[in-house]
Amino acid sequence: xxxxxxxxxxxxxxxxxxxxxxxxxxxxxxxxxxxxxxxxxxxxxxxxxxxxxxxxxxxxxxxxxxxxxxxxxxxxxxxxxxxxxxxxxxxxxxxxxxxxxxxxxxxxxxxxxxxxxxxxxxxxxxxxxxxxxxxxxxxxxxxxxxxxxxxxxxxxxxxxxxxxxxxxxxxxxxxxxxxxxxxxxxxxxxxxxxxxxxxxxxxxxxxxxxxxxxxxxxxxxxxxxxxxxxxxxxxxxxxxxxxxxxxxxxxxxxxxxxxxxxxxxxxxxxxxxxxxxxxxxxxxxxxxxxxxxxxxxxxxxxxxxxxxxxxxxxxxxxxxxxxxxxxxxxxxxxxxxxxxxxxxxxxxxxxxxxxxxxxxxxxxxxxxxxxxxxxxxxxxxxxxxxxxxxxxxxxxxxxxxxxxxxxxxxxxxxxxxxxxxxxxxxxxxxxxxxxxxxxxxxxxxxxxxxxxxxxxxxxxxxxxxxxxxxxxxxxxxxxx
Numbered sequence: 001x002x003x004x005x006x007x008x009x010x011x012x013x014x015x016x017x018x019x020x021x022x023x024x025x026x027x028x029x030x031x032x033x034x035x036x037x038x039x040x041x042x043x044x045x046x047x048x049x050x051x052x053x054x055x056x057x058x059x060x061x062x063x064x065x066x067x068x069x070x071x072x073x074x075x076x077x078x079x080x081x082x083x084x085x086x087x088x089x090x091x092x093x094x095x096x097x098x099x100x101x102x103x104x105x106x107x108x109x110x111x112x113x114x115x116x117x118x119x120x121x122x123x124x125x126x127x128x129x130x131x132x133x134x135x136x137x138x139x140x141x142x143x144x145x146x147x148x149x150x151x152x153x154x155x156x157x158x159x160x161x162x163x164x165x166x167x168x169x170x171x172x173x174x175x176x177x178x179x180x181x182x183x184x185x186x187x188x189x190x191x192x193x194x195x196x197x198x199x200x201x202x203x204x205x206x207x208x209x210x211x212x213x214x215x216x217x218x219x220x221x222x223x224x225x226x227x228x229x230x231x232x233x234x235x236x237x238x239x240x241x242x243x244x245x246x247x248x249x250x251x252x253x254x255x256x257x258x259x260x261x262x263x264x265x266x267x268x269x270x271x272x273x274x275x276x277x278x279x280x281x282x283x284x285x286x287x288x289x290x291x292x293x294x295x296x297x298x299x300x301x302x303x304x305x306x307x308x309x310x311x312x313x314x315x316x317x318x319x320x321x322x323x324x325x326x327x328x329x330x331x332x333x334x335x336x337x338x339x340x341x342x343x344x345x346x347x348x349x350x351x352x353x354x355x356x357x358x359x360x361x362x363x364x365x366x367x368x369x370x371x372x373x374x375x376x377x378x379x380x381x382x383x384x385x386x387x388x389x390x391x392x393x394x395x396x397x398x399x400x401x402x403x404x405x406x407x408x409x410x411x412x413x414x415x416x417x418x419x420x421x422x423x424x425x426x427x428x429x430x431x432x433x434x435x436x437x438x439x440x441x442x443x444x445x446x447x448x449x450x451x452x453x454x455x456x457x458x459x460x461x462x463x464x465x466x467x468x469x470x471x472x473x474x475x476x477x478x479x480x
């Protein structure tokens with residue numbers, strides 16, 4: 001509800017030159033269902049109604065939909081259709097391995113709707129470093145972009161999830177894309193882990209990028225996106241489309257909201273250029289740090305980062321974006337927990353029990369990495385398990401959505417909708433938890449954050465929204 005509260009103000013204050021507002025449906029779906037016990041589709045539709053004048057954008061993991069695995073083709077097509085009907089305008093399609101066949105499915109799914117297909121190149125390494133970044137050089141990215149444009153992509157995206165795109169590399173890559181595709185918009189997304197985000201985005205601007213991603217100042221920096229205010233104030237011209245007083249007011253609101261979520265903040269308070277070594281994506285960095293602290297392994301954080309880089313080498317120096325980044329992270333956790341070195345893993349792959357995510361990757365269930373799978377590690381680690389070639393979802397049995405809806409209705413009630421079926425299709429166990437909670441406690445989406453995250457205080461008055469324009473207050477008398 002914190003986002004809904006400020007949506008109307010955002011619509012009027014900063015809409016003039018915004019390309020989109022990002023609605024990360026895969027995160028919204030998972031987080032809202034599992035942790036906030038809310039319907040992600042209802043939230044999306046509420047936001048669409050509140051902000052009719054700014055396009056909404058979501059991430060689509062190609063053939064992986066918005067999950068951590070490959071899905072039957074019809075599940076991806078139906079999910080994209082439902083997302084479009086619920087208010088998403090632009091779909092930023094990517095694949096965690098930059099596997100073209102998975103990308104083409106996602107692009108086609110978007111083209112079957114009224115949506116705009118943005119094909120994202122997942123950036124990794126350093127294309128200015130010929131010795132260490134040769135695998136992912138300029139020609140590699142240009143060839144990918146060519147295939148995506150030929151497939152009908154409307155926008156070319158550069159998706160730099162770890163914040164590895166240095167200013168020099170940004171200028172080279174964006175300039176080359178602009179020269180090769182003069183009529184195709186270019187969109188750049190980065191994270192500010194190393195502290196170079198604003199500088200890199202300015203370099204992209206100078207090289208011809210049309211769109212760059214930023215975050216409100218109070219939510220920016222470190223593993224998030226570069227600062228909105230910093231970028232505006234560093235532009236070589238004064239942008240008069242923004243009423244900065246209103247922008248600052250929105251930023252103040254988010255400063256207050258962030259305090260309500262302080263218990264989930266892992267404490268990444270400073271930038272770290274060490275990201276150029278371990279290459280951990282921004283979102284995964286904070287998640288892994290929070291998990292390590294929760295398990296009492298905070299002192300092992302340096303070892304975890306080192307193990308992540310070693311796990312990446314073992315797996316073939318792959319592109320690291322969800323879900324491939326989870327594969328690397330899971331292997332790193334095994335290495336730290338068991339005190340395995342890189343060489344130990346390579347020498348003893350036949351006897352080590354690897355996480356399911358690692359085995360799925362090696363079997364080909366995420367697609368094929370650039371340069372192929374690492375051998376002989378792959379064969380040894382799989383211990384004779386079967387492998388697949390080509391796009392994983394191509395031969396999967398189609399989902400029967402009508403049957404799924406009937407089953408869910410029988411289990412949870414007549415309130416099950418077609419959008420609920422798509423939530424189940426992507427995350428069945430998570431949706432079941434949400435449905436059980438909904439049937440037990442009802443719709444809690446109108447409750448404020450402090451009512452959800454903190455115990456109710458005796459004698460304190462609380463205000464919540466019953467319906468648009470209707471609020472109700474009450475005082476806590478007792479707690480059972």
